[in-house]
Amino acid sequence: MIRPTQVPMRERDPRARTNTFDEVPFGYTSDEAREEAARCLQCRDAPCMNGCPVNIHIPKFIREIREGDFEAAIATIKQTNNLPAVCGRVCPQEVQCQAPCTLGRRFEPVAIGRLERFAADWESQHGVRVPEVAPPTGFRIAVVGSGPAGLTCAADLQREGHAVTVFEALHEPGGVLMYGIPEFRLPKRIVQGEIANLRKMGVAIEVNAVIGRTFTVDDLFTEGYEAVFIGTGAGLPQFLGIPGENFVGIYSANEFLTRVNLMRAYLFPDYDTPVKVGTTVAVVGGGNVAMDAARTALRLGAKRVMILYRRTEAEMPARVEEVHHAKEEGVELHVLVNPVRFRGEGGRVVEVECLRMELGEPDGSGRRRPVPVPGSNFVLPVATVIVAIGNQPHPLVPRTTPGLRVAGGGTIWTDEEGATSREGVFAGGDIATGAATVISAMGAGKRSAAAIHRSLTRSRGRA
Secondary structure, eight states: OOOSSOOOBBBBOOHHHHHHSOSOOOOHOOOOHHHHHHTTOOOOHHHHTOOOOOOOHHHHHHHHTTTOOOHHHHHHTTTTTTOOHHHHHOOGGTTTTTOOGGGTTOOOOHHHHHHHHHHHHHHHHHOOOOOOOOOOOOOOEEEEEOOOHHHHHHHHHHHHHEEEEEOOOOSSSHHHHTTTSSTTSOOOHHHHHHHHHHHHTOOOOSOOEEEEEEBHHHHHHHTTTTTTEEEEOOOOOOOOOOOTTBBTTEEHHHHHHHHTTTOOGGGSSSSSSSOOOSEEEEEEEEHHHHHHHHHHHHHHHEEEEEEEEOOGGOOOOHHHHHHHHHHHOOOEEEEEEEEEEEEEEETEEEEEEEEEEEEEEEEETSSSEEEEOOOOOOOEEOOOOEEEOEEEESHHHHHHHHTBBBBBBHHHHHHHHEEEBBBTTTEOTHHSSSOHHHHHHHHHHHHHHHHHHHHHHHHHOOO
C-alpha cells in the first residue's frame, strides 16, 4: 500500500524560529528518507528526470535510498550535480522534477528535493568523496562569477581535466548563494562545504577580482585562457521609480540581504556591519527574495513586517513553501496593493502611500494584470522599506567585452549551448536569461561546460 502523502519534514517551531537564524527544516532521518523513497513507483520512462535541469538519475538514487545504500545514492546524484546540498534546499522541485511525478496524478508526488538533501547531508556527516578528475588536458579556462552557474561550469570542466580558475568580484565565493539566500534557508556552511569540494578537485578561485575593472575578458585571453565562461548573474536591483524612494531607510533587497548574509549583519556586533530595521517594515514584492527579506527583518527585531504585493497571493511567484513559512512566522500579506509615494521626516522614511488594485485581463506573463482602483489611496506608517521587485544583469562585463552581443534587458545573447557572439566566450545563468532559479542557472552552466569541452577538444584535433 503506497502512502498517499509525503513523509513530513520536521521544522523549528514558528514561535521560536524568528529569534534565530538557524535553519528552519531539520531534514529527514534515515528511516524517514527510506519511508519516503518507498513511495517512488520507479517508472520506466522516469518523467521526473525531464523536469531536472541537471539530469540527475532520480529513480536510481531514490531506489538506493530505499535500499539503505546512502553512499551509492549520493554518488548517483553527484554524477551530474556537484551542489546537491544546495539544490536539496532551494530548488523549486514542486514545479520541476516533482511536477511530472506519476504518483502525483493521484497522491502527493515523491519528495525528491527532500531526498536529495538527505543524501547530501548524510555524505557531509560520513565523509565527503571528492569526484574523480581526468588527467590534465593542458587547457586553461576562466569562469567569471562564482554563483550556481559558474560553480557548476567550473566543476564539470575540472572533471574533464581542464585547469579552471574562477574569478569572483566579492570577497567570498558563492554568488547569490552567499549574499542572497538567508542563513535560515541555506546555511553558509553548506555553500562553503560545496565550494571546498571544488577546491579539492583543483578549481582555483580568485576573489576581489572584478572582471571589467581588475581585468577584462580580453586580458584573460592574453593571460593564456583558451575559453571564458561568464556567469555573473543578475545582481543589479530594480526600483519603483516613485517619489521619495531616496529617503534613508529604503533598501533594495540586494543591499539589505547582502549586508545581512555576506557581511554577517545578523551577527552584529561580532561583525562590523549594522542594519537597522526599526519596528515596522514594508517589503514590496511577491517573490522568494521578498519572502527572504521579510523573514530576515523579523529575525532582526522588527515587530511588524508587511508584504505589499500588487496581485493576489495566488499570483505570487514565490514558492508556496516560502509563503507558508512567512505567514507562520507572522509576516502580513497585503495583496492588491501598490506603493505610489514615500513620505519622510528628517530625511528618513516614515510612511508609504499605497493604492488598492484589482485584477484585469492577463498580461504577457499569463497572470491577470493589476489595475489601479481610482481614489483608493491609503497610508501605512513604516520605519524601513525593502524593495524586492526584481533584478537585472549588471552591464559592466558586456560593456568591456568587444564583440559581445547584448539582448533584451541587458542580458548576454547566447545560443542553446551558451556560446556568445564572441568566439571562445560562453555565458549562462541569469546574465543570459534574466533573473531565474538556482537550478536553471546550474543547468546552463552544465550545457556551457559541455560545449566548451567539445570546442577545446575539437580544436586540439585540428591542430
